[in-house]
Amino acid sequence: MDPGRRLKISLWLLLLVICGGVIGYRFLERLSFLDALYMTVITVSTVGFKEVIEFSPVGRLFTILLIVFGVGTALLVFTNITQWVVEGELSQLLGRRRVEKRIERLEDHYILCGFGRVGRLIAREFSRQRVPFVLIEKDHEALARYRWEDLLFIQGDATEEGTLIQAGVKKAKGLITALPSDAENLLITLTARDLNPDLYILARGGEKEGSERKLERAGANKVISPYYIGGLRMAHTILKPTVVDFIEIATRSESLELEMDEIQIEPASPLANIALGDSGIRQEHGVIIVAIKKGSGAMIFNPTSEASLEPGDRLVAMGEPEQLKRLEGRACG
Numbered sequence: 001m002d003p004g005r006r007l008k009i010s011l012w013l014l015l016l017v018i019c020g021g022v023i024g025y026r027f028l029e030r031l032s033f034l035d036a037l038y039m040t041v042i043t044v045s046t047v048g049f050k051e052v053i054e055f056s057p058v059g060r061l062f063t064i065l066l067i068v069f070g071v072g073t074a075l076l077v078f079t080n081i082t083q084w085v086v087e088g089e090l091s092q093l094l095g096r097r098r099v100e101k102r103i104e105r106l107e108d109h110y111i112l113c114g115f116g117r118v119g120r121l122i123a124r125e126f127s128r129q130r131v132p133f134v135l136i137e138k139d140h141e142a143l144a145r146y147r148w149e150d151l152l153f154i155q156g157d158a159t160e161e162g163t164l165i166q167a168g169v170k171k172a173k174g175l176i177t178a179l180p181s182d183a184e185n186l187l188i189t190l191t192a193r194d195l196n197p198d199l200y201i202l203a204r205g206g207e208k209e210g211s212e213r214k215l216e217r218a219g220a221n222k223v224i225s226p227y228y229i230g231g232l233r234m235a236h237t238i239l240k241p242t243v244v245d246f247i248e249i250a251t252r253s254e255s256l257e258l259e260m261d262e263i264q265i266e267p268a269s270p271l272a273n274i275a276l277g278d279s280g281i282r283q284e285h286g287v288i289i290v291a292i293k294k295g296s297g298a299m300i301f302n303p304t305s306e307a308s309l310e311p312g313d314r315l316v317a318m319g320e321p322e323q324l325k326r327l328e329g330r331a332c333g
Contacts, residue, residue: 007080014073017044021066029059039063044070100166103134103152107171110134113158113188114178115142118204118226122176123151134167159187164195174200182206186218193219260290260316261324267311268333277305285327287319 021040025031031039031053039051043066055063112122115137126133127150135153137143143155156163158177169175169192177188185203192199203215205225212223237244265271271279281287292300295312309315315331317324 007077010073010077010080014044014070014077017066017070017073021070024062024066025059028062029053029055040066040070043067044074046071099152103154103166103168106132106134106152106168108132108173109168109171111136111164111167111169111172111175111192112178113137113176114180114204115139115153116178116180119178122178127151134172136163136167159184159191161191161195164188164192169195169199172196172199174202176202176204178204180204180206182208182211182214186211186214189215189218189220259321259324260318261328263315263317263324263328263331265309265311265313265315265331266333269311269331270333271309271331272311274309275305276303276307276309279309281315281317281327285319285323285330287317287323287327289315289317291316 018037018040021043022033022036025036025039026033029036035053043063046067109132110126111134112119112126113136115123115135119135119137123133123135133152135151136156136158137153138155138157140155143153154163154167156166158164158179164175175188175192177185177192179185179188182205185206189201189203192201201220201222203220203223205212205215205223205228212225215223233244271281276289276292281289289303290301292303292307292309293314293316294300295310300307315327317327319327
């Protein structure tokens with residue numbers, strides 16, 4: 001049985017014993033409620049204070065029974081409290097150690113700094129896509145309120161070098177700093193870039209003008225401002241509602257069986273070094289290729305059938321999840 005449940009049961013038993021003692025003393029010795037409660041408490045707790053009256057033989061026999069049941073119940077309550085506290089702390093300690101070991105084994109994962117509104121959305125999408133990541137958040141209340149199962153997290157300050165090292169920044173694939181403070185995002189970017197020069201860093205831009213440029217100079221690969229994107233989306237919703245509806249259909253796969261994905265062509269893939277029209281992607285997989293990002297970084301939108309597919313190219317594809325998985329398997333070779 002759960003220690004918390006055992007503790008509740010034992011507390012109810014102790015309350016019943018106290019109520020029984022009060023009723024017994026009032027009925028047998030004609031004590032007032034306060035005197036009966038006083039006698040019951042000092043009897044159960046065995047503190048040995050003076051009795052309020054000289055008890056009759058029946059009252060003394062009742063006191064003996066109350067000591068036997070009361071002391072046993074009080075001892076049970078004390079034991080359950082101790083077990084509940086010790087097991088809870090031990091379980092938390094062991095659980096924390098297991099999380100730390102899982103973090104130590106991670107490689108090519110992502111580090112998410114900040115668990116505010118933006119951070120929670122990122123974490124939820126990462127969890128849905130089964131992307132390995134470690135969350136860093138210093139606010140205990142935010143972690144306790146929104147924590148979900150299998151979340152790898154570190155309660156600490158992401159601006160500190162030791163915290164980033166604990167999160168595996170030297171082995172990580174990328175880092176997202178989503179704190180509302182420009183200063184903290186800037187410091188995290190500087191520290192992470194110093195610890196891992198090859199790390200891909202995505203930073204959240206703030207309200208202040210020029211913060212994007214500062215973050216890029218500090219080492220961020222890309223800076224995104226939620227305020228800019230939110231304002232632009234609101235304007236487009238009014239001016240270009242059909243376009244916005246299409247984007248939502250393509251990006252909110254939880255509501256419709258359609259999503260966009262990024263698929264890289266590996267050297268061993270049968271898609272490598274052929275034209276898009278000869279690949280059979282549209283005919284065999286039912287997937288639409290929206291764009292091709294070349295290895296050089298150039299982006300080809302709405303590619304023609306003559307566009308060549310080369311190793312290292314990334315396909316921006318749209319289709320059903322199963323179709324995209326089959327295409328990804330073919331792209332990997």
